[in-house]
Amino acid sequence: MGLLIFLIVLALLIYIFQKSVQKYVVVEKGGEVRTVRKLNLPLYKLAVITLVLLILGLIAVSIRYVPVGHAMVKFNIVTKKFSVSKEGITLVLPIVYNTYIYDLRRQEYTMTSKKGEGKKPNIDDSLWAPTSEGLQVGIDITTWYRVNPDKLVYIHRKIGPDYAEKIVRPTIRSVVRLVISEYKVMDVYSAKRRVIQNEIEDRIKKILEPDGFIIDGVVLRDVHFTPGFAKAIEEKQIAQQEAERMNYVLLKEQKEAERKKIEAQGEAKKIEIVSKALNQNPKYLKYLYISKLSDKVKVIVADQPTILDLKDILSK
Numbered sequence: 001m002g003l004l005i006f007l008i009v010l011a012l013l014i015y016i017f018q019k020s021v022q023k024y025v026v027v028e029k030g031g032e033v034r035t036v037r038k039l040n041l042p043l044y045k046l047a048v049i050t051l052v053l054l055i056l057g058l059i060a061v062s063i064r065y066v067p068v069g070h071a072m073v074k075f076n077i078v079t080k081k082f083s084v085s086k087e088g089i090t091l092v093l094p095i096v097y098n099t100y101i102y103d104l105r106r107q108e109y110t111m112t113s114k115k116g117e118g119k120k121p122n123i124d125d126s127l128w129a130p131t132s133e134g135l136q137v138g139i140d141i142t143t144w145y146r147v148n149p150d151k152l153v154y155i156h157r158k159i160g161p162d163y164a165e166k167i168v169r170p171t172i173r174s175v176v177r178l179v180i181s182e183y184k185v186m187d188v189y190s191a192k193r194r195v196i197q198n199e200i201e202d203r204i205k206k207i208l209e210p211d212g213f214i215i216d217g218v219v220l221r222d223v224h225f226t227p228g229f230a231k232a233i234e235e236k237q238i239a240q241q242e243a244e245r246m247n248y249v250l251l252k253e254q255k256e257a258e259r260k261k262i263e264a265q266g267e268a269k270k271i272e273i274v275s276k277a278l279n280q281n282p283k284y285l286k287y288l289y290i291s292k293l294s295d296k297v298k299v300i301v302a303d304q305p306t307i308l309d310l311k312d313i314l315s316k
Contacts, residue, residue, distance in 0.1 A: 151212030
């Protein structure tokens with residue numbers, strides 16, 4: 001493609017140059033008058049101008065732009081050597097070099113069951129793996145990674161531009177299956193999910209980083225089960241919640257029974273003290289009765305012959 005553009009530009013420049021240096025003259029030949037085109041430059045000047053036009057055309061088609069966050073791998077077909085050009089303007093001879101631009105920014109590889117997401121949005125791309133008990137669990141996972149610019153030539157030579165499907169995806173699938181197989185299903189579901197996520201990330205790093213990939217993070221997006229097992233977990237959770245509720249009710253009733261017991265013991269102690277006081281002083285009963293009355297009551301007529309002066313009794 002670069003060669004074709006170069007030839008087109010060169011032909012256009014030669015045509016423009018030819019039109020600008022030719023002139024029309026009238027000559028007589030064999031008694032016949034004719035109009036012919038004639039160059040208006042000496043031959044050496046024509047050669048110099050042609051060379052300059054050739055160089056300018058070559059430079060024009062050699063200018064390449066590398067986008068921000070990218071790098072260009074160049075292969076010289078003459079010397080058979082690789083080189084790398086970073087973002088910005090660079091010169092690449094169209095006949096001498098083969099080139100390919102790589103994205104050095106953070107990339108993500110997602111495998112999920114949700115349609116419209118991930119690298120394969122039209123299918124259920126969730127990763128199913130067996131646990132240590134042999135139960136199947138589905139894992140939705142996202143891995144963030146970058147291409148190491150220092151190993152770009154190695155990646156281009158040994159792996160190629162389709163590295164995501166060639167090495168990133170198989171590595172993630174293999175590591176996830178291996179790690180999940182070492183844990184029980186309930187560990188994956190809840191208790192050790194963070195531990196499992198970190199272990200998956202560490203193992204992916206050990207495999208991919210020597211090949212030139214920088215792992216920025218791994219996230220377990222979701223964990224799901226077969227329909228039968230999911231129903232069993234739901235029923236178990238309902239049973240646990242009911243058991244916790246019953247434990248709360250029993251604890252509440254136990255606390256209430258203990259409260260009543262303490263209250264009864266207090267009442268019994270109170271009666272014992274009052275009984276002892278009555279035995280020592282029979283008039284104490286009158287005192288208790290009067291103490292419950294309003295402060296405004298000063299005299300009580302129990303019967304016609306009995307009148308109680310509360311002021312006198314209380315003072316005693």
